[in-house]
Amino acid sequence: MLTYPRFNFKITHRDPGSRARLGTLVTPHGTIETPNYIFCGTKAAIKGLSPAQMREARTDIVLSNTYHLMLQPGADLVERMGGLHKFMGWDGPLLTDSGGFQVFSMGHGQVANEVKGRNKSHENKSLLEISEEGAVFRAYTDNRKILLTPENSMEIQRKLGADLLMQFDECTPYHATYDYTARSMEMSIRWGDRCLAEFERHDNGAQGVYGIVQGGVHADLRAVSATYTADRPFFGTAIGGCLGGTDEEMRGVVEHSVPHIHPDRPVHFLGIGRIRDVFTFVRLGIDTFDCVIPTRLARHGTAFLKGAPGETINLKNACYRNDPDPLDPENLIPASAGFSKAYIHHLLKAGEILGPQILAQHNVATINRLMREIRTAIRAGTLADLEREWLGSGV
Amino acid sequence: MLTYPRFNFKITHRDPGSRARLGTLVTPHGTIETPNYIFCGTKAAIKGLSPAQMREARTDIVLSNTYHLMLQPGADLVERMGGLHKFMGWDGPLLTDSGGFQVFSMGHGQVANEVKGRNKSHENKSLLEISEEGAVFRAYTDNRKILLTPENSMEIQRKLGADLLMQFDECTPYHATYDYTARSMEMSIRWGDRCLAEFERHDNGAQGVYGIVQGGVHADLRAVSATYTADRPFFGTAIGGCLGGTDEEMRGVVEHSVPHIHPDRPVHFLGIGRIRDVFTFVRLGIDTFDCVIPTRLARHGTAFLKGAPGETINLKNACYRNDPDPLDPENLIPASAGFSKAYIHHLLKAGEILGPQILAQHNVATINRLMREIRTAIRAGTLADLEREWLGSGV
Numbered sequence: 140m141l142t143y144p145r146f147n148f149k150i151t152h153r154d155p156g157s158r159a160r161l162g163t164l165v166t167p168h169g170t171i172e173t174p175n176y177i178f179c180g181t182k183a184a185i186k187g188l189s190p191a192q193m194r195e196a197r198t199d200i201v202l203s204n205t206y207h208l209m210l211q212p213g214a215d216l217v218e219r220m221g222g223l224h225k226f227m228g229w230d231g232p233l234l235t236d237s238g239g240f241q242v243f244s245m246g247h248g249q250v251a252n253e254v255k256g257r258n259k260s261h262e263n264k265s266l267l268e269i270s271e272e273g274a275v276f277r278a279y280t281d282n283r284k285i286l287l288t289p290e291n292s293m294e295i296q297r298k299l300g301a302d303l304l305m306q307f308d309e310c311t312p313y314h315a316t317y318d319y320t321a322r323s324m325e326m327s328i329r330w331g332d333r334c335l336a337e338f339e340r341h342d343n344g345a346q347g348v349y350g351i352v353q354g355g356v357h358a359d360l361r362a363v364s365a366t367y368t369a370d371r372p373f374f375g376t377a378i379g380g381c382l383g384g385t386d387e388e389m390r391g392v393v394e395h396s397v398p399h400i401h402p403d404r405p406v407h408f409l410g411i412g413r414i415r416d417v418f419t420f421v422r423l424g425i426d427t428f429d430c431v432i433p434t435r436l437a438r439h440g441t442a443f444l445k446g447a448p449g450e451t452i453n454l455k456n457a458c459y460r461n462d463p464d465p466l467d468p469e470n471l472i473p474a475s476a477g478f479s480k481a482y483i484h485h486l487l488k489a490g491e492i493l494g495p496q497i498l499a500q501h502n503v504a505t506i507n508r509l510m511r512e513i514r515t516a517i518r519a520g521t522l523a524d525l526e527r528e529w530l531g532s533g534v
Numbered sequence: 535m536l537t538y539p540r541f542n543f544k545i546t547h548r549d550p551g552s553r554a555r556l557g558t559l560v561t562p563h564g565t566i567e568t569p570n571y572i573f574c575g576t577k578a579a580i581k582g583l584s585p586a587q588m589r590e591a592r593t594d595i596v597l598s599n600t601y602h603l604m605l606q607p608g609a610d611l612v613e614r615m616g617g618l619h620k621f622m623g624w625d626g627p628l629l630t631d632s633g634g635f636q637v638f639s640m641g642h643g644q645v646a647n648e649v650k651g652r653n654k655s656h657e658n659k660s661l662l663e664i665s666e667e668g669a670v671f672r673a674y675t676d677n678r679k680i681l682l683t684p685e686n687s688m689e690i691q692r693k694l695g696a697d698l699l700m701q702f703d704e705c706t707p708y709h710a711t712y713d714y715t716a717r718s719m720e721m722s723i724r725w726g727d728r729c730l731a732e733f734e735r736h737d738n739g740a741q742g743v744y745g746i747v748q749g750g751v752h753a754d755l756r757a758v759s760a761t762y763t764a765d766r767p768f769f770g771t772a773i774g775g776c777l778g779g780t781d782e783e784m785r786g787v788v789e790h791s792v793p794h795i796h797p798d799r800p801v802h803f804l805g806i807g808r809i810r811d812v813f814t815f816v817r818l819g820i821d822t823f824d825c826v827i828p829t830r831l832a833r834h835g836t837a838f839l840k841g842a843p844g845e846t847i848n849l850k851n852a853c854y855r856n857d858p859d860p861l862d863p864e865n866l867i868p869a870s871a872g873f874s875k876a877y878i879h880h881l882l883k884a885g886e887i888l889g890p891q892i893l894a895q896h897n898v899a900t901i902n903r904l905m906r907e908i909r910t911a912i913r914a915g916t917l918a919d920l921e922r923e924w925l926g927s928g929v
Contacts, residue, residue, distance in 0.1 A: 182884040183877070189888065190872070212855070212880040220858055220876055228872045460607070463615055477585070477623045481615055482578070485607040489577040492887065493584065 141339055141372040146302075146347040148375070148405045148426075152518055158397065158424035159517050164405050166232040166302035167345055168224060171199040173405065174421045174513055176412060176506050177234055177429040182207045183217070183227040186434040187492075187499040190228040195472055196504035197511075202234040202429055203227070205295055206241035209287075210280045214298035222300030234303040234429075237292045237334075237351075240379070240409070242266060242274050243310040269309065271326065289333035293348075297341055304348045305377060306334040311355055313381045320355040320381070327353045328367045335371060347374030349407060355381040356388050358395040365399030376400045378425075379409040390419060397424045414443065414450045414509060418526045421513055433506050437498035440487045442466055443505040446531045454498065459484040470504045536734055536767040541697075541742040543770070543800045543821075547913055553792065553819035554912050559800050561627040561697035562740055563619060566594040568800065569816050569908055571807060571901050572629055572824040577602045578612070578622040581829040582887075582894040585623045590867055591899035592906075597629040597824055598622070600690055601636035604682075605675045609693035617695030629698040629824075632687045632729075632746075635774070635804070637661060637669050638705040664704065666721065684728035688743075692736055699743045700772060701729040706750055708776045715750040715776070722748045723762045730766060742769030744802060750776040751783050753790040760794030771795045773820075774804040785814060792819045809838065809845045809904060813921045816908055828901050832893035835882045837861055838900040841926045849893065854879040865899045 147165035154160065162173040178185055178193065181204045185193055193201065203223060208214065220226045224233055245265040265277040273288030292307035308327040311320045331350050338348050350368030354360030368376050378396050382389040393408070400406060405426045408416075412430025420428070433443070440455040444467060452459075454466075462480035478497055486494030509529065516525040542560035549555065557568040573580055573588065576599045580588055588596065598618060603609065615621045619628055640660040663670040668683030687702035703722040706715050726745050733743050745763030749755030763771050773791050777784040788803070795801060800821045803811075807825025815823070828838065835850040839862060847854075849861075857875035873892055881889030904924065911920040 182880075182886055184881055184884075184886040184888040187887050187891070189892070207884070211884050212876070216856065216876065216880075219856065220874060226874070226877050226880075228877070461611065461614065479615060479621070481607070481611065482621050482623070485577075485611075485621075486579055489579075489602070489606050491577055491579040492582050493579040496582070496584070496891070 141335070141342060141348075141374075143344070143347045143374045145344050146374055148403070150403065154422075154517050154520065154522065156520070157422040157522070159421050159522060160424065160426070161514055161517050162405065162426055164232070164426070166347070168230060168232045168302050169199075171232055172514055173426040174417070174510055174517075175199055175427050176417070176510050177202045177407075177427055178433060178503055178506075179204070179429060179431045180227065180229070181431070182211070183223060185499075185503075187437065187496045188434070188503065190230075192500050193229070193503060196500050197472075197507045198231075198503060199507070200232040200234065200427075201229055202236065203299070203301070204241065205235050205238035205292065205299065208235075208299060209238060209285075209295050210278050214295040218298040218300070222298075224300065232303070233301040234407075235296050235299050235301040235305065236409075237305040237307040238287055238295065239274070239292070239307050240310050242276050242287055243269075243312075245276060245279075271329070273307070273330075274309075289330040290337045293334050293337040293341075297338075297346065300345070302346060303375065304338070304346050306331045306348060306350050306373070308351045308353055308379065310380050311353065313355070313384055315355065315381070317355075317357060317360075320353075320357060321360055324353040324355075324360050324364050327351065328364065331367065331371065331373075335373070349373055349375040349377045351377045351379045351409070352396045352400065353380040354396075356383045356392060358391070361392060361395035362399050365396045369399065369401040373401075373404065375405040375407060377407040377409050382411065386419075389416075390423070393420055393423045393425065412506075414506075414529055417509060417513065418522070418530070421517070422522070433502035434499045437502050438495045440494065440498065442483075442498050443502045443509075445469075445505070445509075445529050448531055450530065454480060454483045454494070455487045456484075466501055467505065470501065470508060472500060472504045536730070536737060536743075536769075538739070538742045538769045540739050541769055543798070545798065549817075549912050549915065549917065551915070552817040552917070554816050554917060555819065555821070556909055556912050557800065557821055559627075559821070561742070563625060563627045563697050564594075566627055567909055568821040569812070569905055569912075570594055570822050571812070571905050572597045572802075572822055573828060573898060573901075574599070574824060574826045575622065575624070576826070577606070578618060580894075580898075582832065582891045583829070583898065585625075587895050588624070588898060591895050592867075592902045593626075593898060594902070595627040595629065595822075596624055597631065598694070598696070599636065600630050600633035600687065600694065603630075603694060604633060604680075604690050605673050609690040613693040613695070617693075619695065627698070628696040629802075630691045630694050630696040630700065631804075632700040632702040633682055633690065634669070634687070634702050635705050637671050637682055638664075640671060640674075666724070668702075668725075669704075684725040685732045688729050688732040688736075692733075692741065695740070697741060698770065699733070699741050701726045701743060701745050701768070703746045703748055703774065705775050706748065708750070708779055710750065710776070712750075712752060712755075715748075715752060716755055719748040719750075719755050719759050722746065723759065726762065726766065726768075730768070744768055744770040744772045746772045746774045746804070747791045747795065748775040749790075751778045751787060753786070756787060756790035757794050760791045764794065764796040768796075768799065770800040770802060772802040772804050777806065781814075784811075785818070788815055788818045788820065807901075809901075809924055812904060812908065813917070813925070816912070817917070828897035829894045832897050833890045835889065835893065837893050838897045838904075840864075840900070840904075840924050843926055845925065849875060849878045849889070850882045851879075861896055862900065865896065865903060867895060867899045
């Protein structure tokens, strides 16, 4: 039986008015307070920021994507280089996903669209076959055929050596039928058991594995899947798969799942992380979030800003051309304190990469501040006030 | 008469075997030791590095380009924002050029090619007219016609507010005739006087202006131009214009110029900065260098490395795929100390911008180390030994 002796999750405070909770999540690479936000370093790098800059922005935990790393540079190389922590220079807690999300995104069209209910053309079908054994896909790097199974997803994640791992699952699209989603969810359960068996065969206590709740937008399927994860010796629970086409459907998915998951394990929400989402889903019991948007928005000139209508401002906007004020002096990092909005506007207009770099660090620092303030507000019982401060008229 | 009371240049040591010398260059934003290297922040930003990262790489002085800044965001805006130091967040010594190099590069084809004697097609002829008054060109940003004169080059540089300024001059191409080069050099002399007159009208002691030696590859013209700069109250001397088609011609240009310039003023060599150039021209009496290559090479995956044949290694090379060693542990900055060559190779293969960012900081740090070691070696009389250490079999 898996016991995860070097891991721990302890709920330290519960909000009387919601499912929101404070916790401490202990890993071999350090302890983080929850709720918290896991920043995406897809290819073993946060886009535009060094680990030192991530620490400067007060980051606690990052993730990297198994799918990308298995193709380039390969798990064996990362293992020979001493594992992902050493390879990428991040000595804090680290998570890897299973590779499934990206494999299936290329079969079902863009899963990022599908998960969020957007019906886009299936432009990139590199997924060749899904069977009980696993999924066969073509590598985007060199076109070779690759079979990804529960067993080798675990093997790859073991070689990468992150603290927190994800079971291999099929990520079903929004437009899948009920029957397809049900059969897929049942297969993900069988895959979950194969992941646990493989994980246990090699377990040396250095890693903890999460089960993933699937079942699309269907309450009964989510309940079955969530109950399964609670019944098995996973260290944590992740909510994944199709999250619906609207904020309401996404909320429904979590509401259908959370009552059935293990109440004492950390709960991760896969791929969701706008500021309004964080407020909504912290209240529904989510402990950790991940999303690419802090750095992706930065590449488009967009900054998260406390109190801004719609969460963000776009520094390319001409109204910032003459604005001598810093972006957000309260962040207390060089990225915000030192530069005027006029300067960042100029960098974006001039196509200087330093513009997105500054905004990436600003966005990461802002989200980390959001999470610190949320933790303080949960303890103080002032989450609703804090939400109004952050989202302004957007609430 | 211009006296530059807040500026000073003092030669503290002379190499008995060459013209190499040590100096201290005092500006209102700090004092630097020479020989030194001025890093290019073309559009008010070093490509890929924040001022904090430049300081971390032990940078003393940077420059920015008047031509680019006058078009975007404009000198008036920079002035309203408190000047270039404040705008770009660099509080150390700062230099601007006159705008001439870029204006003429677009009329004569790529001056960067012409200056170095490469005969490329004149693909980009935005220069419309050169007359005694100045140069008319079309802005690449919005196609408007702009007249740049000695007077408004000085005005723009005054508004930008750098410490060290350059006179406006015509930068003649390699393939210009002797007669054209001679007439152009004489016009640059008249332009120099107009620059000094305009500069003196507004001088408040915060800036120092350099005269520029022109005259192509012709010894007699270089002598006339150099003698002119020595006769006028410039704070420093820059060697510019066509530098020839070979290393020998470039060396000749400096050898023809230096004996005639003012012996007590700082000497800047415009746009030249490979490691072998630094060794060659320090010996000929150059005090400061500038070149875009530290950050440009980084964008191509190339790292300066002490002792590497040809000065550099390219981290994209497959031989680094499995190399666990850091790029250069002696640089003692996070960019070099923390990351293996295998990791940087991976970042470049994966198209992660962090790769060029790491290499940019590495290259800047390496060049700054080169300059520190050169200063130490001049004092110790061991410049030849140091050159062998840096250039290995390339010497």
